[in-house]
Amino acid sequence: MNEDIQKQLVQDFVEESLEGLERFDQELLALENGASTGETLNNIFRIIHTVKGTSGCLGLTKIESLSHVGENLLVKVRDGELEAHQSMITTLLTFSDALQNMMASLSNHGNEGDTDHTGLKAELERLLSAESATEPAKSVQPQEPTIQEKPQEQDEKVSESKVPEDESISTTAAKAPDNPDDTKAQEQCWGLYDDEPEAEDTSSKAQEQRWGIFDESGESDTSKAIESEPQSQPSENSEPPISTIKKETDSEAKTQENKSVAEGSIRVDVNHLDRLMNLVGELVLSRNQIVQRVSNYEDSALQSACQRLNLIATELQEGVMKTRMQPIGNVWQKFPRVVRDVSLELSKKVRLDMVGKETDLDRTLIEAIKDPLTHIVRNAIDHGIETPAERANNGKSEEGILLLRAYHEGGQVNIEIIDDGKGIDPEKIKLKAVEKALISHEEAGRMNDRDAFALVFQPGFSTAPKVTNLSGRGVGMDVVKTNIEKIGGSVDIQSEFGQGTTIKIKIPLTLAIIPALIVTSASERFAIPQVSLLELVRLDGDDVNKAIEFIDGTPVYRLRGNLLPLVYLNKELKIDHENENDLDCVNIVVLKADGRSFGLIVDEINDTEEIVVKPLAKQLKGLQAFAGATIMGDGHVALILDVLGLAQHAHVITEVGSKSAFDNQEDRSNAGDDKHTMLLFEAGDNHRLALPLSLVDRLEEFDKEIIEHSGESEVVQYRGQILPLIRVQNYVNTFSNENSSTANDDTMQVVVYSENGRSVGLIVGNIKDIVEESLEVKHLTSSRGLSGSAVIQDHVTDLLDVRDIIAQADPDFFIEKNESIV
Amino acid sequence: MTVDDASTMRQMVAFTLKSAGHDVLQAQDGRDALNQLTNRQVDLVITDVNMPNMNGIELTRELRKLPHMQRTPILILTTESEQKRKMEGRSAGATGWIVKPFDQQSLLQVVGKVLP
Numbered sequence: 001m002n003e004d005i006q007k008q009l010v011q012d013f014v015e016e017s018l019e020g021l022e023r024f025d026q027e028l029l030a031l032e033n034g035a036s037t038g039e040t041l042n043n044i045f046r047i048i049h050t051v052k053g054t055s056g057c058l059g060l061t062k063i064e065s066l067s068h069v070g071e072n073l074l075v076k077v078r079d080g081e082l083e084a085h086q087s088m089i090t091t092l093l094t095f096s097d098a099l100q101n102m103m104a105s106l107s108n109h110g111n112e113g114d115t116d117h118t119g120l121k122a123e124l125e126r127l128l129s130a131e132s133a134t135e136p137a138k139s140v141q142p143q144e145p146t147i148q149e150k151p152q153e154q155d156e157k158v159s160e161s162k163v164p165e166d167e168s169i170s171t172t173a174a175k176a177p178d179n180p181d182d183t184k185a186q187e188q189c190w191g192l193y194d195d196e197p198e199a200e201d202t203s204s205k206a207q208e209q210r211w212g213i214f215d216e217s218g219e220s221d222t223s224k225a226i227e228s229e230p231q232s233q234p235s236e237n238s239e240p241p242i243s244t245i246k247k248e249t250d251s252e253a254k255t256q257e258n259k260s261v262a263e264g265s266i267r268v269d270v271n272h273l274d275r276l277m278n279l280v281g282e283l284v285l286s287r288n289q290i291v292q293r294v295s296n297y298e299d300s301a302l303q304s305a306c307q308r309l310n311l312i313a314t315e316l317q318e319g320v321m322k323t324r325m326q327p328i329g330n331v332w333q334k335f336p337r338v339v340r341d342v343s344l345e346l347s348k349k350v351r352l353d354m355v356g357k358e359t360d361l362d363r364t365l366i367e368a369i370k371d372p373l374t375h376i377v378r379n380a381i382d383h384g385i386e387t388p389a390e391r392a393n394n395g396k397s398e399e400g401i402l403l404l405r406a407y408h409e410g411g412q413v414n415i416e417i418i419d420d421g422k423g424i425d426p427e428k429i430k431l432k433a434v435e436k437a438l439i440s441h442e443e444a445g446r447m448n449d450r451d452a453f454a455l456v457f458q459p460g461f462s463t464a465p466k467v468t469n470l471s472g473r474g475v476g477m478d479v480v481k482t483n484i485e486k487i488g489g490s491v492d493i494q495s496e497f498g499q500g501t502t503i504k505i506k507i508p509l510t511l512a513i514i515p516a517l518i519v520t521s522a523s524e525r526f527a528i529p530q531v532s533l534l535e536l537v538r539l540d541g542d543d544v545n546k547a548i549e550f551i552d553g554t555p556v557y558r559l560r561g562n563l564l565p566l567v568y569l570n571k572e573l574k575i576d577h578e579n580e581n582d583l584d585c586v587n588i589v590v591l592k593a594d595g596r597s598f599g600l601i602v603d604e605i606n607d608t609e610e611i612v613v614k615p616l617a618k619q620l621k622g623l624q625a626f627a628g629a630t631i632m633g634d635g636h637v638a639l640i641l642d643v644l645g646l647a648q649h650a651h652v653i654t655e656v657g658s659k660s661a662f663d664n665q666e667d668r669s670n671a672g673d674d675k676h677t678m679l680l681f682e683a684g685d686n687h688r689l690a691l692p693l694s695l696v697d698r699l700e701e702f703d704k705e706i707i708e709h710s711g712e713s714e715v716v717q718y719r720g721q722i723l724p725l726i727r728v729q730n731y732v733n734t735f736s737n738e739n740s741s742t743a744n745d746d747t748m749q750v751v752v753y754s755e756n757g758r759s760v761g762l763i764v765g766n767i768k769d770i771v772e773e774s775l776e777v778k779h780l781t782s783s784r785g786l787s788g789s790a791v792i793q794d795h796v797t798d799l800l801d802v803r804d805i806i807a808q809a810d811p812d813f814f815i816e817k818n819e820s821i822v
Numbered sequence: 823m824t825v826d827d828a829s830t831m832r833q834m835v836a837f838t839l840k841s842a843g844h845d846v847l848q849a850q851d852g853r854d855a856l857n858q859l860t861n862r863q864v865d866l867v868i869t870d871v872n873m874p875n876m877n878g879i880e881l882t883r884e885l886r887k888l889p890h891m892q893r894t895p896i897l898i899l900t901t902e903s904e905q906k907r908k909m910e911g912r913s914a915g916a917t918g919w920i921v922k923p924f925d926q927q928s929l930l931q932v933v934g935k936v937l938p
Contacts (some may be wrong), residue, residue, distance in 0.1 A: 005837055008833075009830055009833055009834055009837075011832040012830045012833060016829055016830050039874075042874075045872075046827070046872055046873075046874065048900070049872050049918070050827065050828040050831070050872075052901070053827050053828065053831060053870075053899075053901055053922040053923065054831045054834075054902075055923060056922055056923025057831065057834055057922060057925075058830070058834075073837060093838070132888050189934035190897070190918060190919060190920040190921065190924065190929070190931065191918055191919055191920075191932075192917060192918035192932070192935060192936065193912045193916070193918060195916065340848040348867060364830045473882075701931070754841070
């Protein structure tokens with residue numbers, strides 16, 4: 001056989017078999033859990049049967065001989081002659097592993113590897129013989145239609161056990177001599193039934209023959225068959241993807257249901273997809289360039305063509321991204337096995353539940369989260385879930401529950417690993433951390449539970465009292481965290497001592513195209529991934545010189561009462577800066593890295609843009625501060641900053657205890673403290689209002705001129721969409737509406753609120769400040785649009801009930817959301 | 823037509839037959855094959871035995887019920903451990919059998935025998 005074809009076939013075989021073996025593992029586990037159906041046993045058998053048959057044809061003798069032994073055992077299991085007990089399932093799983101390893105070796109090294117499987121084979125044979133002594137006289141095959149059965153068990157048995165394992169099977173070697181008619185018996189592997197004597201003889205003869213024709217009493221039969229055959233040659237040359245027509249009969253419905261995904265799909269080489277994605281990336285870049293250029297022309301036909309190009313490119317990009325999406329269930333598939341093995345080893349009882357298997361994410365991410373997830377799952381069973389006895393003592397059911405949950409949220413994928421085990425004792429964690437000198441006693445005292453839990457992500461932390469086979473080997477949660485952060489994700493841990501632990505992972509949908517903020521420093525442009533971005537601060541006038549202080553030579557800025565370490569991008573990257581001293585403003589980009597925040601000072605903040613991430617060349621890979629490069633709309637290259645790398649390079653995030661502004665603030669609000677970050681503004685004269693900053697999507701300033709009218713409402717065009725506007729003062733009881741400060745200016749300030757992809761703009765008058773305050777809320781019952789009032793900065797301030805106001809202005813805003821969920 | 827739930831096996835048969843100048847249709851199980859052949863004629867069917875949905879023996883039996891498939895040669899692919907299947911194949915109306923694993927020459931030999 002042509003060598004390329006052979007190679008291709010082997011590759012196909014490996015892929016097909018690996019898929020099959022994964023199913024094999026799942027079916028085995030279903031069998032063990034008593035969740036087997038009539039088809040389960042047959043499926044298990046068939047998978048190995050197929051592997052064996054195909055490997056034989058491809059000349060893969062090791063795989064063939066091993067799968068042959070397994071098949072023999074499985075025949076007995078399928079036919080009900082042997083019962084699949086736990087130790088047999090364990091052996092069969094090991095058997096599956098061995099096959100998978102050989103497949104992997106085949107795929108990576110082009111051979112089956114040199115692992116010796118005699119022990120495994122012996123074990124399989126032992127299982128086979130252990131009970132075949134009690135083999136019933138007649139074998140029944142439950143799944144197959146019963147055809148009149150001649151007593152042939154004898155022959156069957158002989159043939160089954162006799163197949164020599166070293167039989168040389170080679171696809172290239174011509175086994176049958178040139179003249180087939182001479183040598184029918186020993187060497188042939190086919191036959192026509194008519195060559196053979198009737199009934200009993202056939203079977204004994206068949207053992208030696210490798211083929212037969214049922215009907216070859218002479219030339220006449222075959223020719224007869226041909227004569228009567230209509231002439232139609234199949235004219236179409238159908239390609240591998242098989243068209244399937246479903247017949248909707250009841251009996252079929254079940255078996256076809258679980259195949260439905262496979263049937264409507266085709267296999268595509270991953271490299272094709274990568275190439276396609278790359279091309280789409282290029283297309284998006286050229287699109288950006290064209291859009292930028294075209295905006296200089298007044299040609300309306302050109303403009304509209306450009307608009308179309310814009311839209312189509314966006315849709316194409318989304319479409320191609322979708323083809324690269326895979327359900328997270330692909331990774332989860334192996335977890336039932338992991339859970340089984342780990343819980344068996346630790347004598348724990350664990351039930352694994354999975355919710356949201358179909359949640360899609362990019363295949364590169366699927367690969368990247370595989371190991372971290374496995375580690376967390378193992379950890380959860382090892383450290384989280386207690387032994388059945390402990391659980392019973394604590395009044396829990398003996399069986400622990402491990403829940404994997406995945407769902408999309410705001411352009412990200414959330415994955416949660418929830419166990420109902422013993423939870424984490426924050427004191428124990430702190431003690432351990434102090435012991436390992438990760439934190440000081442003093443820090444431990446001050447630390448809240450949430451921060452304590454976060455300690456498990458510190459390098460060199462492991463609470464397992466003894467190192468088990470499974471976890472506590474030092475490659476711990478810090479590696480998990482690093483790996484997840486590497487793909488732009490985050491890990492968070494929550495735990496209720498005695499009740500269980502939840503680990504929450506957030507990862508982006510894709511890495512190839514990301515939203516980024518473009519900044520300029522020393523006339524060079526840089527892209528900052530938006531996931532790292534917290535806020536932008538601009539210092540004007542006097543503040544330029546006053547607001548930035550120095551502590552131990554480190555520049556810091558007081559942001560809402562917290563110190564924010566500052567990094568000058570131009571100094572950090574050692575790029576020249578001509579006009580260092582005559583700055584009339586300072587732009588601080590507040591970024592978060594590794595749970596801490598810092599300010600990056602840049603010359604100019606340009607815009608946000610969707611950028612296509614291009615990896616850096618090998619020679620530049622080592623640079624800590626850069627994550628990649630992208631091509632801008634004008635054709636120039638901009639480097640993408642690696643925020644974490646940059647922060648480490650600048651030494652702003654190396655210390656453990658010195659978490660800065662945002663984490664503390666976040667911690668506090670999450671921990672239920674009553675400190676809130678509020679946006680302060682005025683509507684009408686001196687009517688002080690506040691709303692929680694967490695509800696604010698963006699703050700915008702619009703020219704009054706751009707307000708348009710749609711029906712009765714005011715709207716503006718905003719980011720390619722129509723943004724309805726709501727005048728807050730019309731919805732709250734404001735004392736003096738007349739001379740409201742907004743009426744006099746040419747611009748208005750708008751708070752953009754978004755929910756479920758819908759946005760609305762609240763016209764708020766003058767924005768005063770953003771404050772972080774402990775609020776003592778006095779509830780007022782009579783005021784519409786307000787949720788109460790509090791004293792903020794020594795003034796009575798009404799708290800705006802944003803949702804109520806929106807609901808008043810647009811009753812459909814929230815309702816529609818409910819409908820879309822139902 | 824080659825019928826097998828294992829696509830590699832299918833490709834292998836298809837490749838061998840194509841190399842001998844035949845056009846080859848593929849089906850992934852008995853039901854698929856039956857659906858494709860209900861309104862279509864082929865010169866030869868090579869089918870695996872153990873398949874989901876409809877096995878090769880059932881397929882053979884069903885195909886023989888179709889008027890235009892009465893005389894079409896049907897070869898069943900079996901393994902050594904399925905000797906019994908050979909008998910079932912005969913009673914279902916198959917023309918001949920091939921033992922897996924097979925090599926290309928053997929396949930072409932038997933195909934040559936049953937085709938004109």
